[in-house]
Amino acid sequence: MSEDQITGQISQDVAERLAAEALIVDVDGFEGPLDLLLTLSRTQKVDLRKISILELAHQYLAFVEKAKQLRLELAADYLVMAAWLAFLKSRLLLPPDPTEEGPSGEELAAHLAFQLERLQAMRDAAAKLMARDRLGRDFFVRGIPENVERVRTITYTATLLDLMQGYSRLRTRDEFRPFTMDRESIFTMEQALERMRGLIGYAGHWTDISSYLPDGWEDDPQKRRSATAATFAASLELAKEGKVELRQSDMFASIQLKRRDERHG
Amino acid sequence: MAEDIDTPAESLFEAPVIAEQERMVEAILFASAEPVTVKELNARMPHGCDAAEALAHLRKRYEGRGVRVVKVGDAWAVRTAPDLGFLMQKEMSETRKLSRAAVETLAIIAYHQPVTRAEIEEIRGVSVSRGTVDQLLEMEWIRFGRRRMTPGRPVTFVVTQDFLDHFGLESARDLPGLKELRAAGLLENRPPPGSMPKLGETDDDDEETQIGQSELFED
Amino acid sequence: MAEDIDTPAESLFEAPVIAEQERMVEAILFASAEPVTVKELNARMPHGCDAAEALAHLRKRYEGRGVRVVKVGDAWAVRTAPDLGFLMQKEMSETRKLSRAAVETLAIIAYHQPVTRAEIEEIRGVSVSRGTVDQLLEMEWIRFGRRRMTPGRPVTFVVTQDFLDHFGLESARDLPGLKELRAAGLLENRPPPGSMPKLGETDDDDEETQIGQSELFED
Numbered sequence: 001m002s003e004d005q006i007t008g009q010i011s012q013d014v015a016e017r018l019a020a021e022a023l024i025v026d027v028d029g030f031e032g033p034l035d036l037l038l039t040l041s042r043t044q045k046v047d048l049r050k051i052s053i054l055e056l057a058h059q060y061l062a063f064v065e066k067a068k069q070l071r072l073e074l075a076a077d078y079l080v081m082a083a084w085l086a087f088l089k090s091r092l093l094l095p096p097d098p099t100e101e102g103p104s105g106e107e108l109a110a111h112l113a114f115q116l117e118r119l120q121a122m123r124d125a126a127a128k129l130m131a132r133d134r135l136g137r138d139f140f141v142r143g144i145p146e147n148v149e150r151v152r153t154i155t156y157t158a159t160l161l162d163l164m165q166g167y168s169r170l171r172t173r174d175e176f177r178p179f180t181m182d183r184e185s186i187f188t189m190e191q192a193l194e195r196m197r198g199l200i201g202y203a204g205h206w207t208d209i210s211s212y213l214p215d216g217w218e219d220d221p222q223k224r225r226s227a228t229a230a231t232f233a234a235s236l237e238l239a240k241e242g243k244v245e246l247r248q249s250d251m252f253a254s255i256q257l258k259r260r261d262e263r264h265g
Numbered sequence: 266m267a268e269d270i271d272t273p274a275e276s277l278f279e280a281p282v283i284a285e286q287e288r289m290v291e292a293i294l295f296a297s298a299e300p301v302t303v304k305e306l307n308a309r310m311p312h313g314c315d316a317a318e319a320l321a322h323l324r325k326r327y328e329g330r331g332v333r334v335v336k337v338g339d340a341w342a343v344r345t346a347p348d349l350g351f352l353m354q355k356e357m358s359e360t361r362k363l364s365r366a367a368v369e370t371l372a373i374i375a376y377h378q379p380v381t382r383a384e385i386e387e388i389r390g391v392s393v394s395r396g397t398v399d400q401l402l403e404m405e406w407i408r409f410g411r412r413r414m415t416p417g418r419p420v421t422f423v424v425t426q427d428f429l430d431h432f433g434l435e436s437a438r439d440l441p442g443l444k445e446l447r448a449a450g451l452l453e454n455r456p457p458p459g460s461m462p463k464l465g466e467t468d469d470d471d472e473e474t475q476i477g478q479s480e481l482f483e484d
Numbered sequence: 485m486a487e488d489i490d491t492p493a494e495s496l497f498e499a500p501v502i503a504e505q506e507r508m509v510e511a512i513l514f515a516s517a518e519p520v521t522v523k524e525l526n527a528r529m530p531h532g533c534d535a536a537e538a539l540a541h542l543r544k545r546y547e548g549r550g551v552r553v554v555k556v557g558d559a560w561a562v563r564t565a566p567d568l569g570f571l572m573q574k575e576m577s578e579t580r581k582l583s584r585a586a587v588e589t590l591a592i593i594a595y596h597q598p599v600t601r602a603e604i605e606e607i608r609g610v611s612v613s614r615g616t617v618d619q620l621l622e623m624e625w626i627r628f629g630r631r632r633m634t635p636g637r638p639v640t641f642v643v644t645q646d647f648l649d650h651f652g653l654e655s656a657r658d659l660p661g662l663k664e665l666r667a668a669g670l671l672e673n674r675p676p677p678g679s680m681p682k683l684g685e686t687d688d689d690d691e692e693t694q695i696g697q698s699e700l701f702e703d
Contacts, residue, residue, distance in 0.1 A: 122388060135433065352529065
């Protein structure tokens with residue numbers, strides 16, 4: 001098949017021929033062989049249902065031929081399609097071979113026509129869809145949506161098994177627990193009481209109870225916390241015993257302590 | 266009007282009158298940018314309310330107005346009337362321009378849902394790039410549907426409520442031209458006869474094209 | 485209503501009828517991200533419109549409705565009717581499993597009641613956070629018992645009737661003892677010595693802080 005014959009088949013006038021050539025140069029613009037076939041089919045200017053698949057096969061093969069001459073790299077699937085269309089063409093042209101298995105040329109052509117029609121239909125549908133009134137372009141949501149506060153109510157639950165497993169976990173651990181006690185950073189109330197009993201004799205004036213913290217316990221926060229708590233608890237015990245008076249000027253203000261004079265008591 | 270309405274406290278025992286229920290639905294729908302389902306309306310309204318009935322009244326009330334009560338899937342929303350879009354230049358949001366591949370893929374998913382990637386490729390005749398599907402998923406216009414019960418159990422894609430909302434569709438049944446396409450047999454998934462070349466790349470060979478239409482479109 | 489309205493094209497030469505102007509104001513107020521002044525309304529609406537008049541009509545129309553047109557500074561906006569504010573809450577209930585810390589604390593109270601906080605800590609080997617006890621109190625599974633007659637007179641905790649009801653127990657004495665727990669296999673899964681949790685180690689609860697053992701109740 002000569003190039004002139006092919007071009008003659010594709011287009012009758014110069015404009016169409018130029019379009020066809022532009023089409024070839026623009027091979028990257030096609031989304032695969034089916035898209036190309038659909039574009040080529042438009043030159044037949046008929047309803048897709050009445051399209052001549054044979055003619056379309058000619059057009060496609062001519063396209064591939066032309067692309068080769070222009071040394072355009074065609075993706076493999078274009079070549080696969082070309083080979084298949086050549087096969088289809090021969091099937092459509094030759095009388096059916098009764099020994100041959102598989103679908104007839106007509107069946108294959110009909111399916112290809114269906115695929116083209118379906119692809120075209122989807123393109124039309126896509127265009128109609130995109131042309132609809134659209135949110136954010138034609139119609140709009142509330143510009144100042146109001147906050148919906150989420151109120152979460154959580155119900156906690158447990159089963160008796162959870163409870164027993166929890167308990168047995170603890171007891172099991174107990175049996176294995178090496179007996180270690182962290183005494184280093186704990187100042188007990190008894191220790192505080194003992195210390196304070198020795199000191200309150202000198203507390204004739206209001207003194208901040210923090211001044212009763214044992215030496216060396218102020219720096220480490222953990223130690224200071226334990227000592228503060230123990231000293232405070234001991235102060236309360238002493239107050240209860242009537243040995244001291246406590247006062248605090250304001251909430252969270254420092255607590256002050258003074259020996260309770262027997263005369264006043 | 267405000268006098269004869271039930272207060273929320275009373276409504277624990279007795280449902281508010283329908284006019285009051287309509288006001289409630291109105292307030293909830295106006296407040297939300299997202300469509301609200303009837304189920305959620307009922308959950309938020311006092312016990313005994315019938316959101317569906319109140320909605321019917323409300324929808325009627327807003328007919329022909331500047332804003333409308335629209336159905337979006339199984340949810341409801343207030344949206345401005347499309348004929349007034351010309352007033353809204355200020356509110357227009359830049360919509361990302363979708364590629365031709367993305368637009369076609371979206372249309373195929375909408376019209377053929379639930380649809381597998383292999384089926385989309387079969388229809389378009391090319392492989393569907395990951396980016397295209399990802400973009401549509403990210404826009405929340407499509408989501409994964411149920412897996413197809415065929416070898417390989419391929420995932421399917423369906424369109425979302427956001428999709429319906431964006432294109433002003435009550436349901437996927439209202440897609441333009443759906444009936445005609447179906448009547449013409451163009452939504453069928455005909456298996457190709459024996460020796461057709463496979464169109465589109467099939468990453469998963471098992472993803473075969475069986476099963477016709479979605480239950481969505483059967484009536 | 486929609487039939488006798490002016491189209492935007494005509495309105496370039498002749499102002500739309502007032503009903504149509506009202507629709508426009510309605511749509512603009514609804515869609516705007518900020519309250520809109522009358523001046524701005526007039527600027528956005530077709531030439532010859534009287535936004536102030538349209539606004540007055542619209543305000544009237546929304547009187548007593550679920551939303552209303554309100555003035556914000558010198559601008560206008562759509563807002564939920566104040567009496568329906570209670571609808572702007574979404575209640576969500578959720579059932580969660582009690583934390584391990586809470587289960588253990590509860591178990592100790594059940595088996596050792598009446599028990600002080602320090603004793604619970606002694607048994608658990610970690611401090612008991614205020615939150616854990618408060619949670620159990622709030623659930624009404626525990627309550628305060630009598631104060632212990634020791635220095636500081638610490639409060640004790642006991643389990644409640646609600647607790648017994650929830651766990652289907654006649655009394656706390658019906659809780660299986662250690663022997664039964666062992667017989668039931670519940671004591672078998674002790675961790676191998678190598679992987680023993682360290683005393684006071686916080687397995688699962690950040691709320692717990694290591695304090696070592698209290699010496700208050702040594703005797």
